[in-house]
Amino acid sequence: MSKITVPIGPQHPLLKEPLAFSLTMEGEHVIESSMRIGYVHRGIERLSQERTYVQNVHLFERVCGICSHVHTTTFCQGVEALLELEVPPRGLYLRALLCELERIHSHMLWLGVQARNIGFDTIFMYAWRDREIVLDIMENLSGGRVSHAVNIIGGVRIDLTPEHHDMILKQLDILEPQIEALLGVVENERSFQARTRNIGVLSLEQIRRYCVVGPVARASGLDMDIRRDAPYPPYDQLRFRVPVRYEGDAWARTMVRILEMVESVHLCRQLLTDLPDGPTSVRAKRRVPPGEVVSRAEAPRGEVIYYIRSDGSDKPARVKVRTPTLTNLITLPDQLQNISMADVSVILSGVDLCIACADR
Amino acid sequence: MNPQTSSSPLLASLTHRIVQWARRKSPWILHYNSGGCNGCDIELLDLLTPRYDVERLGILKEASPRHADILLCSGPVTRQSRDRLLRIYEQMPAPKWVVAMGSCSCSGGVFQGGYNILGGVDQVLPVDMYIFGCPCRPEAIIDGLIRLLEKIK
Amino acid sequence: MSRLLTQIYLFEEIFATLQLAFPNEEFSVQGKPIDDTFLILAPEMVRPVVELLMEKFDVYHLSTITGDDTGNGVRLLYHFWSGYGITLSTLLPYDNLSVPTLTGLIPGAAFYEREVHEMLGVTFEGLDTPGPMFLPDDWEDGAGPVRYPLRQNANEKS
Numbered sequence: 001m002s003k004i005t006v007p008i009g010p011q012h013p014l015l016k017e018p019l020a021f022s023l024t025m026e027g028e029h030v031i032e033s034s035m036r037i038g039y040v041h042r043g044i045e046r047l048s049q050e051r052t053y054v055q056n057v058h059l060f061e062r063v064c065g066i067c068s069h070v071h072t073t074t075f076c077q078g079v080e081a082l083l084e085l086e087v088p089p090r091g092l093y094l095r096a097l098l099c100e101l102e103r104i105h106s107h108m109l110w111l112g113v114q115a116r117n118i119g120f121d122t123i124f125m126y127a128w129r130d131r132e133i134v135l136d137i138m139e140n141l142s143g144g145r146v147s148h149a150v151n152i153i154g155g156v157r158i159d160l161t162p163e164h165h166d167m168i169l170k171q172l173d174i175l176e177p178q179i180e181a182l183l184g185v186v187e188n189e190r191s192f193q194a195r196t197r198n199i200g201v202l203s204l205e206q207i208r209r210y211c212v213v214g215p216v217a218r219a220s221g222l223d224m225d226i227r228r229d230a231p232y233p234p235y236d237q238l239r240f241r242v243p244v245r246y247e248g249d250a251w252a253r254t255m256v257r258i259l260e261m262v263e264s265v266h267l268c269r270q271l272l273t274d275l276p277d278g279p280t281s282v283r284a285k286r287r288v289p290p291g292e293v294v295s296r297a298e299a300p301r302g303e304v305i306y307y308i309r310s311d312g313s314d315k316p317a318r319v320k321v322r323t324p325t326l327t328n329l330i331t332l333p334d335q336l337q338n339i340s341m342a343d344v345s346v347i348l349s350g351v352d353l354c355i356a357c358a359d360r
Numbered sequence: 361m362n363p364q365t366s367s368s369p370l371l372a373s374l375t376h377r378i379v380q381w382a383r384r385k386s387p388w389i390l391h392y393n394s395g396g397c398n399g400c401d402i403e404l405l406d407l408l409t410p411r412y413d414v415e416r417l418g419i420l421k422e423a424s425p426r427h428a429d430i431l432l433c434s435g436p437v438t439r440q441s442r443d444r445l446l447r448i449y450e451q452m453p454a455p456k457w458v459v460a461m462g463s464c465s466c467s468g469g470v471f472q473g474g475y476n477i478l479g480g481v482d483q484v485l486p487v488d489m490y491i492f493g494c495p496c497r498p499e500a501i502i503d504g505l506i507r508l509l510e511k512i513k
Numbered sequence: 514m515s516r517l518l519t520q521i522y523l524f525e526e527i528f529a530t531l532q533l534a535f536p537n538e539e540f541s542v543q544g545k546p547i548d549d550t551f552l553i554l555a556p557e558m559v560r561p562v563v564e565l566l567m568e569k570f571d572v573y574h575l576s577t578i579t580g581d582d583t584g585n586g587v588r589l590l591y592h593f594w595s596g597y598g599i600t601l602s603t604l605l606p607y608d609n610l611s612v613p614t615l616t617g618l619i620p621g622a623a624f625y626e627r628e629v630h631e632m633l634g635v636t637f638e639g640l641d642t643p644g645p646m647f648l649p650d651d652w653e654d655g656a657g658p659v660r661y662p663l664r665q666n667a668n669e670k671s
Contacts, residue, residue, distance in 0.1 A: 230597070360647075
């Protein structure tokens, strides 16, 4: 059979981001693949050297629209360590509350996109309808649905009133049965399983060699979660489980993400019940003393790491961002080996690509 | 069928009015992210979901440029994206309109001055409607699309 | 507090093993926030030290490789995670921006090394670079304003 090359160009219906693939196929099977990223490279690391720390919080929020809060959390955490600031516990709890709400919204978004790529539009509509509940909570707290601008260097700029408290708990009570219903569909529905079982299998050995992070790693048996292993406050005072599965295929990744959503709902309830009193932020100096810091956090897609070096002025000398999608992209050529064309969409969306994060 | 040049102007004029009515009542959109952070993209995808539901306005999100009437651009234009954006615009059949969605595609947004950024979409394509916001809310996108449809009446 | 003690104790062991294995080389250690220890070494020692860490201490998770133009040379930082952070820090002089690649030991280092190569002009011997990753296709022919965007003198074309 002769080989043909199918380009899946930067504009394609699979994902909303530009990513170019070139698949060499023999009949219905993909033999080789190559990819090109860099359509969304905005040069944020260079831009950050020309802006002050306060302006950089605004800039790093826009590295990615879906996981924007976790980027600013990691950045502010790093700068606060350089300034040797103690963020008040109430501020830390509110930061974590938004982190967990963002995790729920990101996984719901992903579930809808994955279902759409499989052809199961019903789950897309149900998941995104229930995602509106989470976006409403975030809008009530911060004023924005997708971009919250809650973090400042020294804490958070919002506070929780008793009405917010009751409203959030009530909305979480509405959300939880919907997530369990989706879990039931994924576990039991034969058509969903037929399209995701044994697709894109990655072994534990491959995960370790490629240093994969996040739900993709946890679906293949690697038990790593920055919230538990490098606990940044307040996660050192919270109790939660980290779901791990061992099958390593697209179905296992779906299960891990839905189970993480269930855990996040429990974490939100814990954060609200144990919320300490007090101020939510402290005042930070404009000039940061010279030093360097490595700051890590657990984004919905995995470990995000920031390296910040300051030279004593009010602008950083170097900020390095490594997002989890860049690490997970390297597994794609392995996964796209010897599969049929129909499974390409399942594999591409199973890794939960956020090319805007990867390109920066 | 052009009413000015056709042999039966009345029939041509009637056909022309029906075609214009159909264009306004069912504009199909194509979305391309030329360098943005995905914030505006997920608000756009929100339009297809039960809460905002633009299908009641006849709007469908298409996969191919050859089926689309309106090109919705989000994000600033990066150097690598520039040629692809032009090629997508050329592949769309006339009449076509371009909508710049979000602050980044209006002017470059928060990334102005970057070494890989050319600016907003109007550096590359003729823009018919600007929708502001960072990210722009789904209500704002619907408002912008309705205003565009009134403009093309 | 016990995490900090465990970290210091484990790092003492690593430091002692390194001094035994490479008695003629100089290493220095600095603790850094938030949970990291920086080990400063010479560029040609990076690959042997990584091999030793992988073999004796089961360190396999490379978080990222940072390239940093400090004005005195280009610093390379290899951030590892193994229960706590270990960062290997090495300074490359401007006239010899080259270091052996880690992709033979850790295939996941490929994207990070390609990024440092593109943004700062560091050569990783043995690394496969099939083309630009983040920068546009016509960047090397001078389409952009600077050749290496993260260099300090990036305002002039170099």
